Structure formats: C-alpha cells, structure tokens
Amino acid sequence: MSALLRHQVLTVLVFLPAAGAVLLLLFPRRAAAAAKFFALGVSIVNAAISLPLWWNFDTALRGFQFRETHPWIPALGITYAVGIDGISLVLVLLTTILTPVSLLFSLTHVEKQAKGFSIAFLILETGMIGSLVSLDLALFYFLWEVMLVPMYFIIGIWGGARRIYAAMKFFLFTMAGSLLMFLAILYLAIRHAAATGTWSFALEDLGRLSFTGPVQTLLFLAFALAFAVKVPVFPLHTWLPDAHTEAPTAGSIILAGVMLKLGVYGYLRFALPLFPDAAMRFAPWLGALGVIGVIYGAIVAYAQKDMKRLVAYSSVSHLGLVVIGIGAFTTISLQGSILQMVNHGLSTGALFLLVGVLYERRHTREIAAYGGIAGIVPVTTALFLVATFSSIGLPGLNGFVGEFLILLGTWTSAHRIWAVLAATGVILSAVYMLTLVQRVFWNPVTHDENRKLTDIRPSELVAAAVLVVLMVWIGVRPNEVLDRLRASVESLQETVAARSIAGRLP
Amino acid sequence: MSGGGFITFSPADLAAAAPEIVLALAGCFILLLEAFLPSARRWFATFALLAVAGSLYFLARVPAGAAFGGRLDSSPLTLLSGLFLGGSAALAILVAKPYLERTGEEKGEFYALLLWGHLGVSLMTRGLDLLIVFIGLETLSLAFYVLAAIFRTIPASSEAGLKYFLTGSFGSAFTLYGIVLLFGAAGTSRIEALSRPGLAGLPTVVFGLLLLLVGFGFKMSLAPFHAWAPDVYQGMPTPAVAYLSVAPKGASVIVLYRVFAAVFSDGMPDRFRAGLVALAILSMTLGNVVALAQRDIKRLLAYSGIAHMGYVTIALAVFGRDALAAVLVYFFAYLVSNTGAFAAVSALYRDETKPHPVALLAGEGLRSPFASAVLALCLFSLAGIPATAGFIGKFFLFKAALSKGFVALAVIGVLNSLVSIGYYLKVVYVLYMRDAVEPEGPPPLTPADRLALGLCAVGIFALGIFPAGLWQLAQRAAETLPLGGP
Numbered sequence: 001m002s003a004l005l006r007h008q009v010l011t012v013l014v015f016l017p018a019a020g021a022v023l024l025l026l027f028p029r030r031a032a033a034a035a036k037f038f039a040l041g042v043s044i045v046n047a048a049i050s051l052p053l054w055w056n057f058d059t060a061l062r063g064f065q066f067r068e069t070h071p072w073i074p075a076l077g078i079t080y081a082v083g084i085d086g087i088s089l090v091l092v093l094l095t096t097i098l099t100p101v102s103l104l105f106s107l108t109h110v111e112k113q114a115k116g117f118s119i120a121f122l123i124l125e126t127g128m129i130g131s132l133v134s135l136d137l138a139l140f141y142f143l144w145e146v147m148l149v150p151m152y153f154i155i156g157i158w159g160g161a162r163r164i165y166a167a168m169k170f171f172l173f174t175m176a177g178s179l180l181m182f183l184a185i186l187y188l189a190i191r192h193a194a195a196t197g198t199w200s201f202a203l204e205d206l207g208r209l210s211f212t213g214p215v216q217t218l219l220f221l222a223f224a225l226a227f228a229v230k231v232p233v234f235p236l237h238t239w240l241p242d243a244h245t246e247a248p249t250a251g252s253i254i255l256a257g258v259m260l261k262l263g264v265y266g267y268l269r270f271a272l273p274l275f276p277d278a279a280m281r282f283a284p285w286l287g288a289l290g291v292i293g294v295i296y297g298a299i300v301a302y303a304q305k306d307m308k309r310l311v312a313y314s315s316v317s318h319l320g321l322v323v324i325g326i327g328a329f330t331t332i333s334l335q336g337s338i339l340q341m342v343n344h345g346l347s348t349g350a351l352f353l354l355v356g357v358l359y360e361r362r363h364t365r366e367i368a369a370y371g372g373i374a375g376i377v378p379v380t381t382a383l384f385l386v387a388t389f390s391s392i393g394l395p396g397l398n399g400f401v402g403e404f405l406i407l408l409g410t411w412t413s414a415h416r417i418w419a420v421l422a423a424t425g426v427i428l429s430a431v432y433m434l435t436l437v438q439r440v441f442w443n444p445v446t447h448d449e450n451r452k453l454t455d456i457r458p459s460e461l462v463a464a465a466v467l468v469v470l471m472v473w474i475g476v477r478p479n480e481v482l483d484r485l486r487a488s489v490e491s492l493q494e495t496v497a498a499r500s501i502a503g504r505l506p
Numbered sequence: 507m508s509g510g511g512f513i514t515f516s517p518a519d520l521a522a523a524a525p526e527i528v529l530a531l532a533g534c535f536i537l538l539l540e541a542f543l544p545s546a547r548r549w550f551a552t553f554a555l556l557a558v559a560g561s562l563y564f565l566a567r568v569p570a571g572a573a574f575g576g577r578l579d580s581s582p583l584t585l586l587s588g589l590f591l592g593g594s595a596a597l598a599i600l601v602a603k604p605y606l607e608r609t610g611e612e613k614g615e616f617y618a619l620l621l622w623g624h625l626g627v628s629l630m631t632r633g634l635d636l637l638i639v640f641i642g643l644e645t646l647s648l649a650f651y652v653l654a655a656i657f658r659t660i661p662a663s664s665e666a667g668l669k670y671f672l673t674g675s676f677g678s679a680f681t682l683y684g685i686v687l688l689f690g691a692a693g694t695s696r697i698e699a700l701s702r703p704g705l706a707g708l709p710t711v712v713f714g715l716l717l718l719l720v721g722f723g724f725k726m727s728l729a730p731f732h733a734w735a736p737d738v739y740q741g742m743p744t745p746a747v748a749y750l751s752v753a754p755k756g757a758s759v760i761v762l763y764r765v766f767a768a769v770f771s772d773g774m775p776d777r778f779r780a781g782l783v784a785l786a787i788l789s790m791t792l793g794n795v796v797a798l799a800q801r802d803i804k805r806l807l808a809y810s811g812i813a814h815m816g817y818v819t820i821a822l823a824v825f826g827r828d829a830l831a832a833v834l835v836y837f838f839a840y841l842v843s844n845t846g847a848f849a850a851v852s853a854l855y856r857d858e859t860k861p862h863p864v865a866l867l868a869g870e871g872l873r874s875p876f877a878s879a880v881l882a883l884c885l886f887s888l889a890g891i892p893a894t895a896g897f898i899g900k901f902f903l904f905k906a907a908l909s910k911g912f913v914a915l916a917v918i919g920v921l922n923s924l925v926s927i928g929y930y931l932k933v934v935y936v937l938y939m940r941d942a943v944e945p946e947g948p949p950p951l952t953p954a955d956r957l958a959l960g961l962c963a964v965g966i967f968a969l970g971i972f973p974a975g976l977w978q979l980a981q982r983a984a985e986t987l988p989l990g991g992p
Binding site for chain 1: 872875886891892893897901904905908909913916917920921923924927928931934935938939973974977978981
C-alpha cells in the first residue's frame with residue numbers, strides 16, 4: 001500500500017461511495033442497467049481498497065490505526081477524525097463486502113427506479129463506514145443519522161406490501177433513540193469546554209471527563225437508548241421484524257448484516273469507555289435483556305409463517321446473544337460477541353439473500369407455499385443449508401466459534417446463569433431453523449407452481465458464494481479474526497477498568 | 507426626541523441609508539415602467555434582483571457606525587442580517603417570475619411591493635430607534651397586505667389579504683403601545699436609552715416589552731399569536747409567502763434581541779425568561795402537533811413555521827452572545843430550507859385558484875424529479891437531519907441552550923423534532939411512494955425555477971456540511987449587541 005493510500009485509505013472508503021452517488025445523479029433515468037452496474041462497480045472498488053487493511057493492520061498495536069484528522073468546525077473543536085481498531089476493522093470489512101453482495105443480488109431484482117436505488121445504497125455505505133471509523137462524536141452522530149434517510153427510501157420505495165408502515169416505523173424508532181444521544185454529545189462537549197477551556201468533540205478528549213452518579217447515569221442512558229434501539233435490545237425490537245420483512249432483499253441484508261451491528265459497535269466504542277461506572281452498573285440489566293431477547297426471539301421465530309419474518313426474529317435472538325457477551329465483559333466473551341456480529345452478518349445476510357432468491361421466483365414468502373423444492377432447486381438448497389448450519393452454530397462453520405466463545409466467556413464471568421439460559425437459545429435456534437428447512441425444502445411437493453422453479457442464477461450464486469466462503473473460512477481459521485480483535489478488546493477492558501476507578505477532570 | 511429639534515441630514519447619513527433608498531427608488535422605477543412601458547415587464551424580475559443586489563452592495567460599503575444621530579445602525583450584525591434578508595428577497599423574486607408568468611399576473615406591482623416590503627424589513631433590522639423600527643414594520647405590513655390580496659379574482663386571496671390586514675393591524679397596535687410605554691419610561695424612543703440603570707424593573711417597561719413581544723410575535727407567527735398564518739399562507743401568492751415566512755421573522759427576532767440587550771443589560775429577569783420559555787414550548791409543541799393533521803402543504807408549512815419560531819424563541823430565552831449567533835445561523839438554515847420548500851410548492855402545483863393538498867403531489871417524485879428532490883431535501887432540512895442546514899441550525903441552538911443549563915428545554919426541543927418528522931416524512935412519502943393521481947404533471951420548470959431550487963439545495967448542503975464560516979460571521983455579528991458574556 002502506498003504511503004498516500006495508507007494515510008487516506010479510510011477517507012477514500014467513506015467518500016468514494018458518496019462520490020459515486022453524486023456521479024450517478026448525472027446518469028439518464030433510462031440507463032437503469034448502467035446505474036446498477038456503476039454502483040456495483042463502485043462498491044467493488046471500495047471493497048478492493050478495504051481488503052489491504054486486513055493485512056496492513058498491526059495486531060500488536062493498541063489504539064487506533066490509519067488515523068487522519070482535519071479541522072472541520074474549528075470554533076467548536078469539531079474535527080474530521082477517523083481511525084480504526086480491530087473492532088471497527090472487522091465491521092468495516094463486513095460492510096465493504098456485504099454492500100457489493102447486496103448490489104450484485106439487486107442487479108437482476110430491482111427494476112423500478114434503479115438509479116435512485118443505486119444512489120441510496122451508495123449513500124448508505126458512506127454512512128455506515130463513516131460511523132464505524134469516526135473518532136469525533138459530532139462526526140459520528142452526523143454520519144450515524146445520514147444512514148437513516150437512504151434506508152427509509154430503500155424500505156419505502158422498493159419494499160414489500162406494508163413498506164410504508166415499516167419505513168416510517170424504522171425512521172421514527174431510530175430517530176427517537178438517537179435524538180437524546182445528540183443532546184448528550186452536546187452536553188459532554190460543553191462540560192469539556194467548561195473543564196478545560198477548549199472545545200472538543202474528540203472521543204479521546206471527552207473520555208477524560210468523569211461524571212458523578214445521576215449525571216453519568218442519564219448520559220449513559222441517552223447513549224445506550226440510541227444503541228439499544230438499533231441493535232435492537234428487547235423490548236425495543238418491534239421495528240425490526242417490520243423493517244426487515246418489508247425491506248427489499250438487498251435492504252434486509254444490509255439492515256441485518258451491518259446496521260444492527262452499529263448499535264453494538266456504538267455501545268462498545270462510545271457508551272462503555274465514556275461512562276464506565278454506569279455501564280458496569282447496568283451490565284446485569286443488559287445481560288438480562290439479552291437473555292430475554294435470545295429466548296423470546298427464538299420462540300417467536302418458531303411461530304412465524306413468513307420466511308423473512310422468521311429470519312428477522314432470529315436476528316433478535318442472535319443479537320441477544322451478542323448483547324450477553326458484551327454484558328459479561330470478559331475478554332473471551334467480548335471477542336466472541338464481535339466475531340458473532342460478523343458471523344451473523346454473513347449467515348443472516350445469506351439467509352435473506354436466499355429467501356430473496358425464492359421470493360423473486362414465487363412472489364411469496366409464505367413457508368406453507370413451498371415444500372419439497374430441494375430436488376427442484378438443489379444449488380439454492382445446498383447454500384441455504386450451509387447458511388442454516390452457520391446460523392445455528394454447527395462446528396466447522398463460523399457460527400460455532402462465536403457462540404462457543406460467548407458462552408465460554410460468559411460462563412467464566414459472574415453471570416453463569418446467563419450462559420446456561422443462552423445455551424437454550426442455541427438449541428432453540430436449531431429447532432426453528434431446521435423446521436424451516438424441513439418445511440421449505442424437504443417434505444413432499446404440495447404446490448404445482450413449485451415444480452417449475454428455476455435454480456439460482458449466476459449473479460445470485462456469486463453473491464451467495466462470497467458469503468459461504470467467508471463462513472467456512474472463519475469457521476476454519478477463526479484466529480485470523482480473533483487476533484485482530486484481541487488488542488482492541490483488552491485495551492477496551494483496561495480503559496473501562498481504569499476509568500471506572502479514578503476520576504480525571506472535575 | 508433626544509436631541510430635540512429637527513434631525514439634520516449629512517451626506518454620510520444619506521450614504522448610510524443608501525441600501526434602503528435604492529430599494530425605494532427601484533420600486534418606483536418598476537411601477538413607472540409598468541405604467542408607461544408595459545412591454546418591459548419581462549425585465550422586471552431582473553430589475554428587482556439588481557435592486558436587491560445594489561442594496562446589499564451599498565450596505566456592505568457603509569462604514570460601521572450609527573447614522574441619523576444614532577438611529578440607523580451599520581454593523582456586522584446589520585450586514586449579516588442584510589445578507590439574510592437579501593437572500594430571502596432574491597429567492598422570492600426568482601420564484602415569483604415563473605409563478606406570475608404562469609398565473610398571468612406578471613405586473614410591476616408585485617415586484618414593487620416586494621421591494622418596498624423588503625425595505626421595511628431592512629429598516630427593522632437597522633433601526634436603533636423604536637420609531638424607525640415601527641416605520642419599517644408598517645412599511646412591510648402595508649406592502650404585504652396588498653400582496654396577500656393581489657389575486658383579486660380568487661376569493662382565498664382576498665380572504666388572506668383581509669385576514670392579514672386585520673390581525674396585522676392588531677399586532678402593529680400592540681407594538682405601538684409597547685413603544686409608547688417604553689418611550690414613557692425612558693423619555694426617548696432610542697433603544698440604547700433603555701439600558702439606563704433601574705429601568706428594567708419598572709412595571710411600565712416590563713409591560714411595554716410584553717406588548718412589543720406580542721406585536722413581533724404576530725409577525726413571527728409565534729404561538730399563541732399565530733392563528734393568521736395558515737390562512738394567509740394558503741391564500742397568498744406562494745412567492746410572497748416564501749418571503750413573508752422567512753425575512754420578517756428573522757427581522758423581528760433581531761429587533762427583540764436589540765431591545766432585550768438594552769433593557770436587560772444586567773441579565774434577563776427569571777420571570778420574563780420563564781415566559782419566553784413557556785412561549786417557546788407552546789409554539790414548538792402546538793406547531794408540530796397541529797401540523798400533523800394538515801392536508802394542505804401551505805398550511806403544513808405554516809404550522810411548521812410556527813414550530814420553528816418556537817425553536818427560535820429558545821434562543822431569546824437563553825439570551826446571550828452565543829444564543830444570538832446560533833439564532834442567526836438558524837435563520838440562514840431556515841432561509842434555504844423554508845424558501846426552497848415554498849419554491850418547490852410554487853413549481854409543483856399547476857392551478858393557483860385551488861388549494862394545495864399534499865395528496866396532489868403523489869407520484870411527482872418520478873414525474874418532476876428535480877423539484878421533488880429539492881422539496882424532500884428541504885423537508886429533511888426542516889426536520890433537522892444531519893448533512894443539511896437544518897441540523898446545523900439546531901446543533902448551535904441546542905448547544906447554546908445546554909451551555910446555559912436549559913437541559914429540559916433542549917430535551918423538549920429534540921422531542922418536538924421527532925414529532926415534526928411525522929409530517930415532513932408524510933410529504934416525502936406522498937412524493938415518492940404513491941402513484942400519481944393527477945393525469946397531468948405540473949408545468950415544466952423554467953430556468954428561474956431551477957435557479958431558485960438549485961440555490962436552495964446547494965445552500966442546504968453547503969451550510970449543512972461546512973458551517974464553520976457562517977458560524978464565525980454570526981459570532982462577529984453577535985458581538986455587535988451589548989450582551990455581556992457569551
């Protein structure tokens with residue numbers, strides 16, 4: 001990697017998609033195919049630029065790498081500051097890989113307003129990567145909210161029958177969560193200015209502040225609420241089944257694959273180090289809500305008649321497990337949680353993609369409308385099985401490693417009971433996913449329409465194959481990921497431990 | 507008057523008043539052309555734009571200081587507010603040109619009245635004497651009473667004119683009574699004289715200030731003095747609304763800030779502040795909640811404006827240099843977003859004799875992509891979504907409020923913006939997610955439409971992404987007033 005690219009690579013990753021979106025504005029509306037290919041091309045280039053990060057990332061270093069800082073609003077000390085540690089690294093790569101996968105799938109499946117769709121998707125990528133690399137809270141909030149608008153349009157224009165309701169609910173829930181965080185960020189900066197006489201919104205500067213009792217609790221809750229809505233933590237999850245079900249396939253992949261992770265990421269990056277006391281005090285609550293999410297999500301998923309809704313509820317369950325790992329706060333459980341976020345992005349992304357494959361052919365997501373199609377669409381079936389096994393944590397695939405680490409790490413923490421309860425969720429996930437496979441792919445063929453189903457197309461196959469390859473790779477060599485997480489996770493734990501004891505600035 | 511006797515003019519005084527003189531003469535010029543050379547009509551908009559630009563040019567050249575014996579201000583504050591008002595007038599003229607052509611009303615009166623109204627608003631922001639401010643206010647009002655009713659054949663327009671006239675005169679009367687009381691207490695109508703120690707506590711002064719607040723509250727369409735706005739906006743020609751809903755509101759806030767800065771030089775009394783806080787909360791909440799129920803886009807924008815004046819009143823209640831700078835930035839954001847929204851409304855509706863239901867916009871996102879995209883952008887900006895100017899306005903405003911410890915007010919403010927998303931998104935939904943109901947789309951955009959819409963869109967992004975420059979200007983402008991600390 002050239003020296004120039006090394007220092008600006010994150011900026012390129014953030015703004016290349018946005019620049020692509022601006023160029024897309026110039027495309028004539030009729031050139032639908034050209035717009036889709038162009039957006040795909042931009043996202044592939046972005047993925048190609050992001051890959052070297054994986055090898056050039058120094059696993060021994062703590063703190064942020066590939067940093068870049070420029071003044072933005074000097075009067076308030078707001079900077080354009082970006083950088084990544086291991087946690088953001090894996091999520092950035094997840095984003096740069098899932099975006100082209102989604103766009104590749106959409107090549108053949110988005111017909112109306114393809115240009116608008118491509119623009120929205122690229123802006124979304126800018127928002128997602130930007131939120132993951134921001135080290136300035138003002139910049140973070142800015143990009144965090146930027147994500148909402150394109151996703152609102154993606155659900156609302158290209159979504160299913162109840163898309164309007166779902167899009168509105170998605171927007172209002174997420175916005176409601178983050179508005180109080182906005183005030184909390186302002187409050188932090190004001191306190192920093194009062195304490196030091198200089199304005200700053202930089203994470204490192206604001207992290208030096210310490211707050212007493214109720215103030216810290218309120219600030220923590222303002223941040224935690226924003227992130228909990230996004231994850232979503234039970235009982236704030238009700239927007240998720242609607243949004244994920246009604247979104248077009250590509251939107252569901254990104255929603256489940258990346259946007260949910262941003263909630264957990266935000267919690268790890270901001271809420272924990274900024275408000276360590278409150279975070280530790282609320283950790284039992286967080287873990288308990290995680291346990292409820294795991295079991296509740298699994299039970300509700302089992303009751304679904306709609307394939308997409310089932311996968312959506314499975315996300316509530318899986319993210320519950322991730323939240324448990326965060327609540328337990330051991331090195332192993334944290335690593336497991338972060339790895340599991342990637343795993344969930346891959347497996348759920350693949351499941352949504354394959355459900356999309358079936359939907360595009362039969363135009364129904366009803367489980368009962370299928371049955372016995374394994375012999376008719378063998379390749380789709382095989383891929384779906386791999387994704388299912390990944391999702392339920394079969395050894396050899398990625399899901400197993402993540403779940404195992406979370407459970408192991410939680411077992412060694414003070415909250416053994418969580419591990420016990422969460423383990424039931426792992427079993428339940430096998431129950432609902434295998435039942436789904438049984439009812440959709442095995443069983444006798446009951447609908448004649450299904451006999452004429454065509455198997456997966458090359459473009460869809462490539463998209464799915466990318467995900468399957470990654471599932472196997474992580475399943476076989478999880479240390480590739482875990483190595484990159486270790487230093488960052490340990491540093492996070494140390495920061496929290498150090499800050500929750502000693503107060504720094506008044 | 508303070509000095510007694512007659513005011514004598516010097517050439518320097520006239521030079522200081524040049525920005526207003528240009529506007530007055532340009533209005534007369536256009537009116538005379540209308541009478542004697544009607545074939546020049548297609549150039550009227552250009553002349554009017556030139557007049558606005560010329561007025562700004564002279565404003566920028568006036569050396570800082572007070573003219574007319576300390577009655578007419580020239581300072582960074584008047585320059586920045588002049589920029590804001592000039593921007594509003596220029597955009598309104600750009601919107602007016604195609605609108606008047608479409609409706610067959612392209613006559614000189616419209617531009618002349620707009621320029622004179624603009625003159626009045628400009629005087630309001632520059633007046634250091636309450637009488638100058640009042641003259642400005644009345645000039646604005648008279649011009650816009652007529653503008654509201656300019657479509658004589660459309661009943662809604664006549665109704666708007668009458669309503670605006672009745673409520674407006676009511677408001678002006680309040681203002682005048684307020685000025686009289688302040689005059690009685692201070693012995694002069696000069697704003698500066700109100701800073702005399704001991705005045706702030708006098709019942710006469712407090713009562714005078716309240717009356718002034720009511721009077722300018724009318725002009726700002728601040729709840730509970732807002733009732734005229736939805737009806738008037740609905741019937742008034744859209745380009746005139748684009749101006750009326752932005753410039754006079756900003757000017758009113760600047761006047762109030764000037765007066766408060768003088769009277770409360772030792773800080774604002776808590777009770778007065780509590781009243782302002784109550785007004786802010788009432789206006790935000792009422793505007794946003796009632797807007798949810800609106801089916802007509804102009805009424806919706808009227809209620810949205812009422813809500814925005816609630817946010818602006820937060821800056822009055824917070825009271826300080828930072829709050830003034832924040833409200834100046836807020837008004838620039840409001841200028842590009844709100845004017846852009848009205849410009850799009852003007853371009854997207856075909857028939858001006860009928861109301862403007864939101865439902866008629868169905869499917870326009872595809873049929874009129876540019877105007878629809880700008881309308882959506884403006885609405886997102888009004889809602890305060892990042893990367894738009896509206897977010898920056900709220901950012902500085904809430905920062906100012908939190909800095910002074912107004913936590914509850916800030917929380918109510920952001921919760922209100924959540925409510926507002928409900929109705930802004932409803933319009934976006936109709937634009938992009940519903941199929942067209944009208945067989946025929948709106949008329950094609952003219953270059954003037956495109957320019958107005960494009961300028962607003964560029965302004966929204968420019969301010970939304972690079973606000974540092976404007977914030978610096980606003981801070982310098984805010985230092986003009988004797989506000990003590992930040």
